[in-house]
Amino acid sequence: MLKVNIHKAFPGITIDVDFTVTEGILVIFGPSGSGKSTILNCISGLQQPDAGHISLNERLFYSGSAGISMPTRNRHIGYVFQDYALFPHMTVKDNVMYGIPARCKAGSGYRMTVLDVLEMLKITHLQDRYPGQLSGGEKQRVALARALMVEPDLLLLDEPLSALDHANRKAFQGELLELQRIWQIPFLLVTHSRKEMTVLADEVLFMDKGRQVTYAPAA
Template sequence: MIRIDANRKLRDFTLDVKLTAESGETLVLMGNNGSGKTTVLNLVAGLMTPDYGNIEADGKKMFSSEEGIDVPPERRHVGYVFQNYALFPHMSVFDNVAFGLRTRKTPEDKVRHKVREELEPVGMWELKDVKAAKLSGGQKQKVALARSLVIRPTVLLMDEPLSALDARTHAMVRDSLQVRLRKDKITTVVVLHSLCDALALGDKACVMDRGQVVLSGKPGDILKQGQGQFVDNLFG
């Protein structure tokens, strides 16, 4: 479970959100560019700090302005799939996935075992020695997800994980991601623009506008709740 109650003054507006995802749920954040979605992910990851509020996962506080708690990013046990995947291009597939384990001083024999566990089911083990720069978009997405999951995160964050994929690969990777999230019951917060993707991946969804949650509910109910030009423009 993750609970987010955070306030952060940004350049154009103040982000003020209260969000909850139960254990194993996928919470989808939607909204126009610049609405504060990625900021929410960065606050959870510890890459940005709220002005005040509370963020907790599985009952453990990662941030509390009242109690003076601000757990460093490397100790939050959060997996993060960035929009551009943020792989190390000069490093192999294996070394990219192993990176988080090695920074945590995991013994090398366990590193190999855990990396293989992530790469083999998605057909990437045979490419373990290939440099990340030579991978296709779908392959990069698989490696980025494996790198985030291999540390067994308490919470998985994903920022537009499907946006860089062509139409054919998009559907294939989305279906694979859906199966993985359901199978492992990973508590996830994911930023998406497509309502179709939200319907496939999300247990609940929130629509944000200028740092505020303006709609929330199950993805299939969002359109029923939404009225007016804002929602029409957002979903076409």
């Protein structure tokens, strides 16, 4: 279970959210500049809240009052960035395998091998290419595969569909739903598209100017 309570002030905008996710896909919905990505960054540890509390399955990520902040690398969170953030100098295979060594040493078992993940996302034939040689949809799949290979306990997706064309978007939506069913971990997905929200959300967090407007199960 993911518990998030964040307070963070910027010049011009203050972000205040409080929500809990047990399973399924929580869509964080709101216009650009409403603080959606900041929430993902705080959960992953890339940014620090000013105050609050973040925990996942009894693991405390952040506590403002106790002065605790776990480093990003120990949080075991998959993060699919808006612009994919694939390493341009590595092949698809090297990108996907980048997150593995750290967890291997921890001795944890794997749900899926690299080949399984590549196969599932239909990118096996791309493994020796470089990101510069991929289309937007292919990059998206590689980014997703890379995030899943660390065996995350939570997956964050920042506008994962915004750069895809209509056909790719539809296919990818279906795959995300399928993935969530297989992986059985909470997904947090940021979007400003009402359509995506309707298709993907189990629950929705509506954001406006940094504030949580409503928090409700999807209709």
